[in-house]
């Protein structure tokens with residue numbers, strides 16, 4: 001599995017937290033960090049998209065993180081993760097830069113996942129993604145990390 005992202009995660013609490021979850025992932029999540037591009041917002045999006053998609057091989061199963069995507073709950077996300085892994089294709093998660101993702105990334109993506117309608121900074125999106133991938137792996141392996149109970153249960 002790979003995470004392809006615009007921007008570098010500097011030393012600090014976000015990186016510590018990301019590494020804490022990432023260290024628990026099997027298979028591991030390799031990170032490819034790309035420099036943010038310059039230019040107008042439109043140019044940045046287009047250039048970032050070329051870099052992001054260029055880092056994904058043709059057979060990659062691309063999962064774009066975008067607030068306009070699907071909002072599965074953690075159990076559904078775990079089901080998606082297990083189908084993606086069974087496909088045998090290398091899963092590549094994509095996180096955009098300050099201007100967000102270009103339409104070409106959304107169109108190439110095999111799935112577009114939202115972490116809710118709020119806009120999050122890219123470094124927190126990395127942390128939340130790593131935690132949810134870990135949670136999905138826990139659900140799929142029957143590990144008690146995830147509790148399903150809701151208020152009315």
Ligand SMILES: C[S@@+](CC[C@H](N)C(=O)[O-])C[C@H]1O[C@@H](n2cnc3c(N)ncnc32)[C@H](O)[C@@H]1O
Nearest residue numbers: 065066067095096099100101114115118119120
């Ligand atoms: C600072 S946000 C970009 C905001 C940008 N204005 C936009 O419209 O997407 C940077 C990246 O974080 C990810 N991101 C931010 N909020 C998200 C959310 N609620 N769900 C999924 N991904 C999110 C996306 O990949 C986005 O491209």
